[in-house]
Every structure is written in C-alpha cells, then in structure tokens.
Amino acid sequence: MKNIDSRGHVRGESIYLDDIPVQQGTLYGEVFDSPCANGIIRNIDYSKAAAFPGVFRILTSNDIPGENQIGGIIPDEPLFAETEVDFWGQPIALIIAESEEIAKEAKRLIKIDIEKRTPIVDPREARAKNSLIFPPRTFRIGDVKKAWNQCEHIIEGEADNEGQEHLYIETQGAYAYEIENGSIRISSSTQGPTAVQRTVAKVLGIGMHKIEVDVVRLGGGFGGKEDQATAWAVMAALGVHILKRPVKIVLHRLDDMRMTGKRHPYRSDFKIGLSKDLMILAYEATFHQNAGAAADLSPAVMERTLFHGTNSYFIPNAELTAYSCKTNLPPNTAFRGFGGPQGMFVIESAIAKAADILKVKAREIQEKNLLKDGDAFPYGQIAAQCLAGNAWNKASELYQVEKIEQEIDEFNKLNKHVKKGLAFQPICFGISFTNTRMNNARALVHVYHDGSVGISTGAVEMGQGVNTKMVQVAADIFSIAPDRIKLETTNTTRVANTSPSAASATADLNGKALHKACSAILERLKMQAARIHNAEASKIELKDNFVHLNGKQTETTWNQLIQAAFFDRISLSEVGHYATPEIHYDKSKEKGHPFAYHVFGTAIIIVTVDCIRGTYQFDSVKIVHDFGKSMNVSVDRGQIEGGVVQGIGWMTMEELMYNQEGKLISNALSTYKIPDIYSVPKEISIEHLETEGHDMAIQKSKAVGEPPLMYGLGAYFAIQNAVKAYNPNHELKFHAPFTPEKVLMGLYEGVGEKVKH
Numbered sequence: 001m002k003n004i005d006s007r008g009h010v011r012g013e014s015i016y017l018d019d020i021p022v023q024q025g026t027l028y029g030e031v032f033d034s035p036c037a038n039g040i041i042r043n044i045d046y047s048k049a050a051a052f053p054g055v056f057r058i059l060t061s062n063d064i065p066g067e068n069q070i071g072g073i074i075p076d077e078p079l080f081a082e083t084e085v086d087f088w089g090q091p092i093a094l095i096i097a098e099s100e101e102i103a104k105e106a107k108r109l110i111k112i113d114i115e116k117r118t119p120i121v122d123p124r125e126a127r128a129k130n131s132l133i134f135p136p137r138t139f140r141i142g143d144v145k146k147a148w149n150q151c152e153h154i155i156e157g158e159a160d161n162e163g164q165e166h167l168y169i170e171t172q173g174a175y176a177y178e179i180e181n182g183s184i185r186i187s188s189s190t191q192g193p194t195a196v197q198r199t200v201a202k203v204l205g206i207g208m209h210k211i212e213v214d215v216v217r218l219g220g221g222f223g224g225k226e227d228q229a230t231a232w233a234v235m236a237a238l239g240v241h242i243l244k245r246p247v248k249i250v251l252h253r254l255d256d257m258r259m260t261g262k263r264h265p266y267r268s269d270f271k272i273g274l275s276k277d278l279m280i281l282a283y284e285a286t287f288h289q290n291a292g293a294a295a296d297l298s299p300a301v302m303e304r305t306l307f308h309g310t311n312s313y314f315i316p317n318a319e320l321t322a323y324s325c326k327t328n329l330p331p332n333t334a335f336r337g338f339g340g341p342q343g344m345f346v347i348e349s350a351i352a353k354a355a356d357i358l359k360v361k362a363r364e365i366q367e368k369n370l371l372k373d374g375d376a377f378p379y380g381q382i383a384a385q386c387l388a389g390n391a392w393n394k395a396s397e398l399y400q401v402e403k404i405e406q407e408i409d410e411f412n413k414l415n416k417h418v419k420k421g422l423a424f425q426p427i428c429f430g431i432s433f434t435n436t437r438m439n440n441a442r443a444l445v446h447v448y449h450d451g452s453v454g455i456s457t458g459a460v461e462m463g464q465g466v467n468t469k470m471v472q473v474a475a476d477i478f479s480i481a482p483d484r485i486k487l488e489t490t491n492t493t494r495v496a497n498t499s500p501s502a503a504s505a506t507a508d509l510n511g512k513a514l515h516k517a518c519s520a521i522l523e524r525l526k527m528q529a530a531r532i533h534n535a536e537a538s539k540i541e542l543k544d545n546f547v548h549l550n551g552k553q554t555e556t557t558w559n560q561l562i563q564a565a566f567f568d569r570i571s572l573s574e575v576g577h578y579a580t581p582e583i584h585y586d587k588s589k590e591k592g593h594p595f596a597y598h599v600f601g602t603a604i605i606i607v608t609v610d611c612i613r614g615t616y617q618f619d620s621v622k623i624v625h626d627f628g629k630s631m632n633v634s635v636d637r638g639q640i641e642g643g644v645v646q647g648i649g650w651m652t653m654e655e656l657m658y659n660q661e662g663k664l665i666s667n668a669l670s671t672y673k674i675p676d677i678y679s680v681p682k683e684i685s686i687e688h689l690e691t692e693g694h695d696m697a698i699q700k701s702k703a704v705g706e707p708p709l710m711y712g713l714g715a716y717f718a719i720q721n722a723v724k725a726y727n728p729n730h731e732l733k734f735h736a737p738f739t740p741e742k743v744l745m746g747l748y749e750g751v752g753e754k755v756k757h
C-alpha cells in the first residue's frame, strides 16, 4: 500500500503545526535564552522590553504556578533558569507579544548581567571532576580479567564521536489555547504527547485531565522531539494560563539549533583481546557520554549504549562501563539509534584497529565473531532467531564480495590519486523500550454506522509511515478498502498515557493494540453475521467487503452487516491495550530479557576517495536487511535509505562543534552540512533476508526505524581503508566524523618519512 501521506505531501496539502489556522487574538512567544554556558545571573533588566509597544508580558520562573521543572527522567531541568545558567541557549524568559517580529525586537532590549564561570564541555573532564548526571553502570559477561591471559593479541585505543543535529525540517513549536474553565488544548510538534501533557500539568499545577495534546504529524523528529518538544509546549500553555489568550511558539532555525540538545558525543576507551585464530575473547570498554547540563533522556540513551556495546558479535568475556557526564552543553537527547550507534562505533573501531595491527581484513574478525543462536548478550538475553550470519553470508554471496575486493585492489593499483575502500557493517539492534514498563500502547476504534472506520492510536506520524501501517492493520482485519478508514490525529483525550513514538517500537506497540481492538469488533461482527445467516460464527469470515459463509461469498455486504449490528445495538467501538509479553530486566543485576526481538543486517559500503582533495563519494551501500515479513516494502525501504544516509552523514560530514566557551559554532546551515542529493551514495541496494518474521512484530514485520542508521558506521571504516591504501603511514584514528579535512590530513600524514612495515 502506498504511503497515505504521499499525495498530501507532494501537493503541499499536509498539515503541520504551522499550518494550523490560528484563532483571533493569538499571541506569539519568543524565548530569551542564556548568552553563556555557565554563570550566575546577577541581574536582568526587562523594563525596556516589557514597555515595548505590542509586548503583552514577559514570563519568567516567577510566573510559574506549579513546579519550574521539566526533567522527564530526573527532575534536574528548570523550564526557565532562575539564579544560574548551565548552558548557552538555556531558556530564561518568554516574551509574549502580538507578533513574532515585535517579540524579537523586544528581546534585543533585555539587559542581562551574568557572572561567568568556566564551563565544562568535555565529558572526560566532567568525569575527572566527578560531574555526573547519575552513577555509572557496568554490564558484564564472563570474566574479562581472567580472559586477558588467554589472549594472543591485546589491542587498546580510544574511539570518539561527536554529536549530530537532528535537523528535522519542521523546527520545534507549539500552539496552545484555552477551551473553557481553565482547560487548555495544545497542538504540539512532539513525539511524546503524554510527556507534554504531564509536564504542562506539573508546571501549571493542575491535573492532566485539563490538558489536551493533539498532534497531526511532525515534519521530522529523529528523537529530537521525544523529550525536547516539551519545553515550548509548556511555555505556550503557561502563556495561555496566565494571559487567557492563545499563544503560539515556533522556533526559528537558528534558535532551535542553539537551544536544543543533539545526539550525544562520546569519548570512549577500548581494550580488545583476540585468540590466534581471531576469536574475540575479551573486550573492555569505558564510555563517557556527554550528557550536557541536565539528564533529559541521557540515562536511557546510555543504557542502550551498553546494550549495543558488542553489536552483532558474541564476546564471552566483556565488561562495559558507562558514565553519563554532566557538562555545560544543551542537554543532549534521543537521536535515531539512541546511544546504540555510539556503543557500536567503539567495538567496530576496536576491530578495525586489531585488523590493522594484525594485518588481516576487519571483515575476517567481524565474520568469525558473529552472534549465533544460543549466544548470550552481556545483559543476559540469549540470541534467538539470530540472523547475523544469514545476513552476512547472503550479502557476501549476493554482492560477490571477493570479486568486489579484487576489483578494488586492481583499481587501487592502477590509480595513483584516487583510492577505493570497502567496509562491512553488520548490525544488531534490540527492539523494545529498554525501560520495560514503557512497552505498552492503546488504540481506539470506531466503526461508524455507515461502515466507515475511524482509528486513533498513540503513534505519532513523523514521516516514518506509521499511519499507513496502522491503516493497513485495520484494513486487513476488517477486509475493507483502506479509503474507508480514517486515521485520526494523535490526541491524549482519545488515547491516553502513551509512550512516545520512539525506540523503533511505535508500529509494533500501537499496531498490536489496534489489532486487538479491531479483532474484538470483528468477533462481534461475525456473531452478527452468524445471526443473519443462521450459522455458527466459526463458519463466518469477512472478506473483501462481504460476509463469507463456509468459504463462500454471501450477499451480505460489510455496510449491511454494520447497519444490522448497529440496529441490534451491538457496540461498534473498542479500545485495545497491548503490553509486550516476555520482556523483563533487573537493573540491580544488569541482566534480563529486555528486547522483544533483535533486527539484524549487513551492509557493504564502498567509497572512492580523491587523494588530492581529501573529498570522497560513496559508490554504493549494498545491504541485506532483516525485515521479518515486511508489511509495507516501500515504507520500509524508505526508512532504510533515510537511515543509511543519516548514519553516513553523522560519520562523515556533519561536524557539530562547540568551542571552549560552550558555544555552538556549527550554528547554522552554512556551518553545519548534512548530506544532500549530491552526496548520497550513488547506489543503495537493499535485499530482504527471507525469514518467518517475528510474532512480536506487527504482522511479523520487524521494526525498521532505527537499525539502518547504523549501517552508516561502515562509512567511517571504508574511508579509513581508502586512506590507508594511499598512505600506509596513516595511523588509524577513531574520531568521527571523518570529514574531508581529516581525510586530507590522513592522506599526507607522515608522508616524506620512511614507510613503516
């Protein structure tokens, strides 16, 4: 089925937050934020700004009736800074005016006097100063201390990654207005409507029942609106609460880039031990997560770094420790992969370094150590329906790896100033929120008495196609045309207490809840049909708009059946609730079975490096991916293509930089480059792994949102191999992104010195 949004998107008719018509009397909010990363506020003079014509009010922490607190996991983040500021761009006040322009003008008139303190921007420095968000955690399997003795080779190193700007096309925003009696309706561009509802209620000091959050769709989220959409919605609601006028806030791109957190930069240490025949016997890693100034989702993100610290490999003795380091950057947050990519980059770096030192191909080490059924992850879950080897083997055969490698060798011999490099990138990604209790969802289904259907779930559409999948689920169960089904907006009044649309689990969780609701209605309809046809319900089927009896189509149409049920006063509405079975996790032991299942796959990435300029172009990304049984191939392929490109961008050109003062210097689209149509791989081939799918995946169609991003990790290592082909003196470094500047330095590092070896 085609994505139900495709027509609206192409015609520019799809509704985003900023397209929602505003009410008469709407006011506009502009955030006044900290001009330094760490300091004590001595004085703020709002008088000129407040007196500016058209300004209605300047809201600060003093105006908050409830708690000045928006921290989701740990209550450590004020909505508005009070006496000190902890990051550059931290909100201090909200100027509310009759237009955006006036609010912006007025902002310039605010005078702030801050006593600056030296910020911490580096996570290692934070750890040394014991500036941690919460205590460190360690995952263990086997006995790593003993295992070092058995290792033939032990290799140590560091692997660092920088952050990543989400760059959702639609910036953060919210629109709030009073309904009556103090109730507020908020349109929010959020992945987490319930988080917005809960936080607004807390800050305003009123019940959640007075807050209705509605989401039509997002113009991209990528994790950046899982938690960080909340602040703006809370500010708008606060304005409504105090001024009794509708308030709209939409961040300008530059404000959004400056004020919001990103993917977490990490600084990590590794030590890997291998046997003579390249089996990984021991692995130790220490991760320093740059959390920024408040927890936000960092505890959960850090957890996933640990869960994915051994990627797709079985390592019998491993010890992974992670520190969430508190620095003076904006609180870093969820970003597609959610800490997984950071963990996987370190093990891949360790393997690359080992391969370089041992003079073997990285792929030999990778292949030998792939997970198999029955292998344990460091967190205790046992690999089942493991497809790591299948994906790897299929990729090797289908794409004729030996032949490609030969061709690359030939090419590199023949070409002096252009070199090619190849890397394999296997992935293994656990599906479920790592916080077990979040793995539940609800759906509400109404069959209207004309036979059309309305469905609501907790899923937020952000371009990933979840709405299309939801329509498919209902259409399949009722066996009616998809255009008889309308997917309603995501609304906390229709579907309550939702988990955010995140963790790649949205279609699974909401789809299963929807499946339950539709199935319950279907059972009632079958009984109705049985009464009409004087038959047993078990002999009835609904197929292609008709009632079927004993496998044969009857004359009773879907519409007639619905009419009859309605006249017989049968309920045509249902709420479905789903909670993922079997999963559990014991944090005190760091063991359990946190994931419903894992998604596997292998990518082969080939790059061509221009050795004069240091620029590069990706020839191809050849993938074998475990879709399970994809319920929508075009939607799923779209997720893979987007994920791969986003992963490559993070590993190569997206250079997020803060200076020593904690100021974002890649603060605009002129200084922060993301992949465009010219820099995407020339070819992305995607092959399905034929499998049975997984029962805990919706319609056996495995989650596809985050896993493919990690194919992009291979981009780093492919470039590294090409650089090495040009300059054998190049000493491998592991500090993503591998920008053309770094490539150039690598190409000419030590040139003129004698070639080692």
Ligand code: MOS
Residues within 6 Å of the ligand: 191, 222, 223, 224, 226, 334, 335, 336, 337, 338, 501, 502, 503, 504
């Ligand atoms: Mo997603 S990174 O789990 O919001």
